[in-house]
Amino acid sequence: MFEIGFSEMVMIAIVALIVLGPERLPRAARMAGLWVRRMRAYWFSMRAELERELAAEDMRKAMQDTQASLRELVHGDRPAAPDNPATPSPPDDANGH
Secondary structure: OOOOHHHHHHHHHHHHHHHHHHHHHHHHHHHHHHHHHHHHHHHHHHHHHHHHHHHHHHHHHHHHHHHHHHHHHHOOOOOOOOOOOOOOOOOOOOOOO
16 A cells, blocks of 8 residues: 655654654554554455455356356257247157157
8 A cells, every 4th residue: 555664654753753742642643543443444344345246246157157058058059948838749649649
């Protein structure tokens, strides 16, 4: 995310010490740490949620592909027949049996 080196951290600490003073600096550091932890927790939460959504979408796509493959294996290239055909199929032999 942010690349802050040691020299930048020392510079921020010196400026904070000058601006806030030694009495308020510890409280300000605790508050800053609290906010950083909250932001990181929020970031990781959002990232995990996004990964779950992507995994669910991948799973749906895989299921749809598998269902399509099974339909092709079972029915060949013809479309699936309705469950209750309107006309009965012709008998197999000449006697109607």
